[in-house]
Amino acid sequence: MSTAIHDIGYRHYDGPRLGRSHVARSLYQYNLRSLFGLGRGARAKFIPLALAAFMLLPAAGDIAVLSFARRPEVLIDYSMYAIYLQPIIAIFLATQAPVIASRDLRFRTVPLYFSRPVETTDFVLAKFAAFVTALLALMAVPVTLLHLGFLAMRKAMIEGGAPDVPSVAGQTGEYFAALAGCLLFALVLSSFALLIAAYTPRRGFGVAAVMAVYLISNVVVLIVQGASISSGNYEIAGWAGLFTPFTLVDGVQVRLLGADPGVRAENVAPAGSGPVFLLAALAVVGVSLLLLMNRFRKAGA
Amino acid sequence: MSAIQIEDVSRWYGNVVAVNGVTMTIGPGVTGLLGPNGAGKSTLIHMMGGFLEPSSGGLSLDGEPIWRNPSVYRHIGLVPERESGYDFLTGEQFIVAMAKLHRLPEPGAAARRAIGRVEMDYAADRPIGTYSKGMKQRIKMASALVHDPAVLLLDEPFNGMDPRQRLQLMDLIREMAAEGRTILFSSHILEEVERLATHIEVIVAGRHAASGDFRQIRRLMTDRPHVFVLRSSDDRALAAAIIADGSARSVRLTDRGLEVETTDFERFTRLVPQVARKAEIRLREVSPTDESLESVFSYLVGK
Numbered sequence: 298m299s300t301a302i303h304d305i306g307y308r309h310y311d312g313p314r315l316g317r318s319h320v321a322r323s324l325y326q327y328n329l330r331s332l333f334g335l336g337r338g339a340r341a342k343f344i345p346l347a348l349a350a351f352m353l354l355p356a357a358g359d360i361a362v363l364s365f366a367r368r369p370e371v372l373i374d375y376s377m378y379a380i381y382l383q384p385i386i387a388i389f390l391a392t393q394a395p396v397i398a399s400r401d402l403r404f405r406t407v408p409l410y411f412s413r414p415v416e417t418t419d420f421v422l423a424k425f426a427a428f429v430t431a432l433l434a435l436m437a438v439p440v441t442l443l444h445l446g447f448l449a450m451r452k453a454m455i456e457g458g459a460p461d462v463p464s465v466a467g468q469t470g471e472y473f474a475a476l477a478g479c480l481l482f483a484l485v486l487s488s489f490a491l492l493i494a495a496y497t498p499r500r501g502f503g504v505a506a507v508m509a510v511y512l513i514s515n516v517v518v519l520i521v522q523g524a525s526i527s528s529g530n531y532e533i534a535g536w537a538g539l540f541t542p543f544t545l546v547d548g549v550q551v552r553l554l555g556a557d558p559g560v561r562a563e564n565v566a567p568a569g570s571g572p573v574f575l576l577a578a579l580a581v582v583g584v585s586l587l588l589l590m591n592r593f594r595k596a597g598a
Numbered sequence: 599m600s601a602i603q604i605e606d607v608s609r610w611y612g613n614v615v616a617v618n619g620v621t622m623t624i625g626p627g628v629t630g631l632l633g634p635n636g637a638g639k640s641t642l643i644h645m646m647g648g649f650l651e652p653s654s655g656g657l658s659l660d661g662e663p664i665w666r667n668p669s670v671y672r673h674i675g676l677v678p679e680r681e682s683g684y685d686f687l688t689g690e691q692f693i694v695a696m697a698k699l700h701r702l703p704e705p706g707a708a709a710r711r712a713i714g715r716v717e718m719d720y721a722a723d724r725p726i727g728t729y730s731k732g733m734k735q736r737i738k739m740a741s742a743l744v745h746d747p748a749v750l751l752l753d754e755p756f757n758g759m760d761p762r763q764r765l766q767l768m769d770l771i772r773e774m775a776a777e778g779r780t781i782l783f784s785s786h787i788l789e790e791v792e793r794l795a796t797h798i799e800v801i802v803a804g805r806h807a808a809s810g811d812f813r814q815i816r817r818l819m820t821d822r823p824h825v826f827v828l829r830s831s832d833d834r835a836l837a838a839a840i841i842a843d844g845s846a847r848s849v850r851l852t853d854r855g856l857e858v859e860t861t862d863f864e865r866f867t868r869l870v871p872q873v874a875r876k877a878e879i880r881l882r883e884v885s886p887t888d889e890s891l892e893s894v895f896s897y898l899v900g901k
Contacts, residue, residue, distance in 0.1 A: 404611065406616070
């Protein structure tokens with residue numbers, strides 16, 4: 298057998314490169330596409346697209362009812378939309394987080410990435426950003442639909458003599474506050490779900506683990522809240538909300554983003570707790586990202 | 599005598615290219631597949647074993663395509679890197695099961711033969727879960743040998759072995775190569791490759807960087823000057839003579855002798871004795887300092 302050195306493998310390429318931003322962008326794009334099963338078979342598309350459709354359904358229905366009833370109280374509170382539909386969001390988290398967080402670990406392709414010009418930070422942030430984008434789209438699109446429906450129906454409601462029709466400015470303010478809430482939901486839920494999925498690389502386990510953490514934290518918090526409410530201790534019930542992802546973000550919505558506590562149950566975050574809830578939410582995101590980086594850095598070595 | 603032909607093979611996972619346009623032939627004897635972590639060694643081995651479809655290009659064994667061609671698998675044995683096995687089976691049960699999967703006429707006898715080959719008879723009745731790393735490696739080896747394949751693919755076979763097990767396995771590999779089998783093993787540990795394989799294939803970040811004998815590969819790297827250390831009866835005079843001759847790029851006087859950098863290995867090795875003789879200097883030592891596999895590898899991999 299002959300001896301050879303192959304120029305293309307031995308001599309290093311010194312020409313212009315597309316660069317780090319291009320790497321990050323392609324990873325982001327690839328992850329976002331795989332979250333919705335794009336570029337994969339029909340089976341990979343079914344769950345995410347069906348869930349996206351389910352997310353839109355109540356908003357569409359609400360607009361339809363609004364167009365008949367012509368009364369503003371029919372309109373779903375924007376900031377409550379994600380909370381009403383949290384089972385669907387939780388299923389999306391559980392089924393899709395493993396798609397981008399577990400596969401590379403399961404098939405041991407992580408070292409392949411890191412032996413090329415890809416940095417751990419970019420690799421993890423691209424996954425995170427893609428998941429945040431997907432979740433944000435999942436929640437913000439129906440809320441936007443609601444708001445558009447309101448804007449379209451407002452004149453008809455006033456002409457129909459409905460009382461207390463909100464002003465365009467007021468309702469648009471609520472809309473933007475709800476979008477900020479959606480973003481915070483997306484940040485917290487993504488980081489938490491990706492982290493769990495990254496530590497359960499076996500097929501199926503990631504789905505179960507994300508679901509279990511979500512359900513168990515909900516049940517535990519509900520028990521604590523139930524007990525403290527029945528003994529009249531509303532303050533503690535509100536603080537307990539810190540320990541499930543949805544009520545954690547909702548505390549920020551109510552106490553910092555001006556969402557209406559009136560439409561929520563008694564266990565809403567106590568007055569003045571806003572900054573604590575926000576800090577806790579940001580801490581969840583920060584710590585999860587650090588642990589994720591650590592996880593992938595180790596897997597890539 | 600069998601050979602695996604790899605023809606312009608690429609494989610990508612999502613958006614990472616694991617193996618990038620590789621063409622090589624693995625013939626009889628021991629070939630070392632060398633590359634740093636994440637170079638694509640395992641991906642390449644899995645494609646050679648028929649476990650993974652190439653994204654483009656083709657692999658064949660003696661002209662027969664490997665992908666989705668079960669008749670070829672009778673001639674290939676693969677020892678994967680992963681250890682997850684059937685921990686509840688005993689070594690013998692596992693090998694017999696493999697023999698039955700190959701539909702061998704006498705699975706029991708074939709299994710005993712394979713187990714004997716890797717010297718695991720003494721532990722054949724114990725569950726695999728109780729084995730040490732080296733024993734697991736050997737039982738995996740037996741599972742790959744049970745159908746007496748002409749081609750043996752070993753993915754990181756020395757991982758986790760103690761020195762004695764390492765030597766045993768090296769002997770076994772040499773023995774099987776002497777029988778005319780085609781053996782490919784991957785490693786990122788240079789010492790193992792150096793001791794076992796004269797022919798190496800180097801891949802770096804999915805690209806085929808070099809193939810052949812590593813000393814010859816080193817000669818081909820004409821852009822990397824060779825460094826020799828010379829000791830003689832009169833280093834200063836020798837330095838002057840070498841510089842005057844012009845076959846060296848630089849000469850340095852150090853306390854371990856004369857360090858000479860040359861770009862033309864052949865010319866320099868021919869000229870040194872002549873120059874020394876003309877100047878009447880006695881040469882005590884001439885040794886190339888960067889001819890080890892390690893330096894060759896670092897030149898290939900280095901960025």
